[in-house]
Amino acid sequence: xxxxxxxxxxxxxxxxxxxxxxxxxxxxxxxxxxxxxxxxxxxxxxxxxxxxxxxxxxxxxxxxxxxxxxxxxxxxxxxxxxxxxxxxxxxxxxxxxxxxxxxxx
Numbered sequence: 297x298x299x300x301x302x303x304x305x306x307x308x309x310x311x312x313x314x315x316x317x318x319x320x321x322x323x324x325x326x327x328x329x330x331x332x333x334x335x336x337x338x339x340x341x342x343x344x345x346x347x348x349x350x351x352x353x354x355x356x357x358x359x360x361x362x363x364x365x366x367x368x369x370x371x372x373x374x375x376x377x378x379x380x381x382x383x384x385x386x387x388x389x390x391x392x393x394x395x396x397x398x399x400x401x
Contacts, residue, residue, distance in 0.1 A: 300360050314360070321364035334371040339379040339398040346384065347391030354382050361393055370397065 300314035310318065344357050362374045385394075 317360065318364045318367055321361065322368035325365065325368040325370050333369050334376065334397070334399045336376070336400045337378045338371055338376050340377055340381070341396045341398075342380075342382040343385045343394040344382060345386060345388035345392045345394070347387070347389065349387055354384060357393070358382060361395060365395075365397075371399075 300311060300317070301308050302311045303309075340362070342358070342361070344352075344354060346352055358380070362377075365371065366374050
């Protein structure tokens with residue numbers, strides 16, 4: 297998370313790897329949901345598989361993927377989230393996040 301944002305001339309901007317991550321999330325979402333934007337209340341369940349055994353705060357893993365899902369148009373705004381669950385999975389080479397979204401229309 298700390299590497300996703302840069303301060304440039306007093307403005308906070310998304311760095312190049314952050315822009316690539318955001319585009320990848322948008323591409324995956326486009327394939328998965330066929331363009332439908334969620335407008336009701338949502339529940340988000342995340343399993344975070346770290347790339348190694350270093351200590352990480354789980355709460356720091358939330359902002360980038362939730363912002364990327366908002367930017368991808370999955371929902372109108374992440375304020376629609378009524379329940380957010382994150383758990384740590386086993387170490388996985390390269391690391392990964394599994395995200396499941398449930399919603400009411």
